[in-house]
Amino acid sequence: MKTTYESAVTEVAAPTGQVLKGQYAGAYRSDKGKIKGLLLRSGQTELTVKLPKYLRPMLVRELAPGDFVQVWAYPEDERWRAINVLPLPECEAETLRQRWGDLAPVAEPAQPKQKRLCIEVCSKGKCFKQGGRQTYHDLQAAVADNPELSHVSVKATGCMKACKHGPNLRLPSGKMLHRASPADALAKLSR
Numbered sequence: 001m002k003t004t005y006e007s008a009v010t011e012v013a014a015p016t017g018q019v020l021k022g023q024y025a026g027a028y029r030s031d032k033g034k035i036k037g038l039l040l041r042s043g044q045t046e047l048t049v050k051l052p053k054y055l056r057p058m059l060v061r062e063l064a065p066g067d068f069v070q071v072w073a074y075p076e077d078e079r080w081r082a083i084n085v086l087p088l089p090e091c092e093a094e095t096l097r098q099r100w101g102d103l104a105p106v107a108e109p110a111q112p113k114q115k116r117l118c119i120e121v122c123s124k125g126k127c128f129k130q131g132g133r134q135t136y137h138d139l140q141a142a143v144a145d146n147p148e149l150s151h152v153s154v155k156a157t158g159c160m161k162a163c164k165h166g167p168n169l170r171l172p173s174g175k176m177l178h179r180a181s182p183a184d185a186l187a188k189l190s191r
Helices: 004-011 053-061 090-100 125-145 182-189
Strands: 018-029 035-042 045-050 068-076 079-087 117-122 152-157 168-170 176-178
Touching: 018 045, 018 053, 018 090, 035 053, 035 068, 035 079, 045 068, 053 079, 068 090, 117 125, 125 152, 125 168, 125 182, 176 182
Parallel strands: 045 079, 117 152
Antiparallel strands: 018 035, 018 068, 035 045, 068 079, 117 168, 168 176
16 A cells, blocks of 8 residues: 555656757847856757756856757756756767758857836926926937937836925936936936
8 A cells, every 4th residue: 555655756747858969059048138048959950948047057157159068858838948968978079060060150149138227207296397397208208219228218206305406317226316407317327
């Protein structure tokens, strides 16, 4: 007779894994630019392999795009989830080079997206009357007209507790600007 522990263990099916062999084509990154895994080129196909957190630093320290690796992984939705990554022995790497011929050059990993920045404009009472409304609209227009500022947004906020010095702006760094113009805010943002 099985104990409850044994029956529970036998009912849980472990995912079936495979050994994937190919060329490390670069890091797979999240929308915020954080490394989440690797891109593995196997013949003419490119696979996305998600790595556990403890393996991610290896991509930066030990692998270079173009290195041949073997990855123990199992399929999960539209990508693979890795268990371990090791460099491929040179004899096997040479065999893959001969079988696939010259692979297309490995593209440089994509640069992470530029960090989103938000300029806050006080939209309450005295600030708004002292030019905050116009500053808000001018900043929105300046950001919309300049493609280099596509990562910047302008947001109307509540009172910033500096009504006597309005209009007031808060930069992404947290610094407040008093009696600020849109040009002042954009100049400080670029620093």
